[in-house]
Amino acid sequence: MKEGKMNPQGGQNQGEGDREAARRYNEDQQQFVQSGKVDEAARKAAGQDPDEARKAEQAGRDRAKEFDPEETRDYTKPDQG
Helix, strand or coil: CCCCCCCCCCCCCCCCCCHHHHHHHHHHHHHHHHCCCHHHHHHHHHCCCHHHHHHHHHHHHHHHCCCCCCCCCCCCCCCCC
16 A cells, blocks of 8 residues: 555654644644733633632543543443444
8 A cells, every 4th residue: 555545634644742733733822822812811711600610620520530441341241343
């Protein structure tokens, strides 16, 4: 198989530590900071109700604790495939 056939977007797959993606992310962050929207975003976040913020954080943590079938398999159940 010729190189590039497996990647529909073209270019090379860099895997973890993708330098191109890191460069784009850094550029986007710099652009956001230079746009002057940081203070506005900080004011919006500061105006959030502390109880609402705690509930949102807890909801995120609860989702992170969900069962991952790829991590632990129950071999007593038949395969879904």
